Amino acid sequence: MSMNTVGITEDEYKTISGFVYDKFGIKLGDQKKTLIIERLQKILRIGGFANFKQYFDYIISEPTGEAILTFIDKVSTHHTFFFRENDHFEYMSNHALPYLVNKYKRSGEAVDIRIWCAGCSSGEEPYSVAMCVNEFIETNRLKPTDISILATDISVASLEKASSAIYQAPSLAHVPPLYRQKYFSAPASDGNFCVKPFLRDRILFRRLNLMREDYPFSGRFDIIFCRNVMIYFDAPTRSSLIGRYHRYTKEEGYLFIGHSESISRSTLIYKYIKPAVYQKA
Numbered sequence: 001m002s003m004n005t006v007g008i009t010e011d012e013y014k015t016i017s018g019f020v021y022d023k024f025g026i027k028l029g030d031q032k033k034t035l036i037i038e039r040l041q042k043i044l045r046i047g048g049f050a051n052f053k054q055y056f057d058y059i060i061s062e063p064t065g066e067a068i069l070t071f072i073d074k075v076s077t078h079h080t081f082f083f084r085e086n087d088h089f090e091y092m093s094n095h096a097l098p099y100l101v102n103k104y105k106r107s108g109e110a111v112d113i114r115i116w117c118a119g120c121s122s123g124e125e126p127y128s129v130a131m132c133v134n135e136f137i138e139t140n141r142l143k144p145t146d147i148s149i150l151a152t153d154i155s156v157a158s159l160e161k162a163s164s165a166i167y168q169a170p171s172l173a174h175v176p177p178l179y180r181q182k183y184f185s186a187p188a189s190d191g192n193f194c195v196k197p198f199l200r201d202r203i204l205f206r207r208l209n210l211m212r213e214d215y216p217f218s219g220r221f222d223i224i225f226c227r228n229v230m231i232y233f234d235a236p237t238r239s240s241l242i243g244r245y246h247r248y249t250k251e252e253g254y255l256f257i258g259h260s261e262s263i264s265r266s267t268l269i270y271k272y273i274k275p276a277v278y279q280k281a
């Protein structure tokens, strides 16, 4: 750290990490201290805050709530890329979607598959879902409105990037060449790719804190993706979140979690299908 870096005291770190845990469920252990100091340094400098206490007092009293949003944008991790953990997308296309369409047909109901990407970051995950869904719709002669996609995150900056739908080449590394042609416009002079509007318009992006007790949804979901989000939560937070997801999953609906995440067997209310894939029994 440079000479000009503002350090953090034990008390300040305890206050800030306690606040992040209570409000957002994110556990900041001592090993994250240096990272947090680095991530907040620029804000402290630009805002002219002499120390972390001054900064924290400001964010919790600032009336619009904007300062808290900027703070959580900086503190949380947004790393993501297209077709991350690709076997989930293959499983969704080859098993989950056909199973769900059949379920609707068996019961005589119109197909109305609702997918939710919870913790979607800057949009690479829901756009990957949307590409697979579009392929599935075309192959199975469904209507685009038969399958809808909601994508939520706590981070306003990430959601703005998701809505802008503009991405740099490295994040497209795992997009199959055919999909790149079909779903992205040719790179602009700055080398960036843009998701074509017809695909972008298939996704509804909304801000949502997953720590809320109830979610403002009118219906339940057939598929929930919550990948690489719970990794930052502790066990009690994870298990109450899984309980909420269960409430918002339709019968026989699916839950996809990150491959490095796990649901403890004692709190497992979904049926285990395969690593990181669960179904509501």
Ligand SMILES: C[S@@+](CC[C@H](N)C(=O)[O-])C[C@H]1O[C@@H](n2cnc3c(N)ncnc32)[C@H](O)[C@@H]1O
Binding pocket: 023, 024, 025, 026, 076, 077, 078, 079, 080, 081, 084, 118, 119, 120, 121, 122, 125, 152, 153, 154, 155, 158, 208, 209, 210, 211, 226, 227, 228, 229, 258
């Ligand atoms: C590492 S990204 C994962 C993105 C994507 N799901 C993936 O697997 O590539 C984690 C995201 O979870 C979001 N997040 C963390 N805590 C949250 C909360 N309490 N409510 C909503 N989103 C949250 C962060 O803002 C971040 O964008």
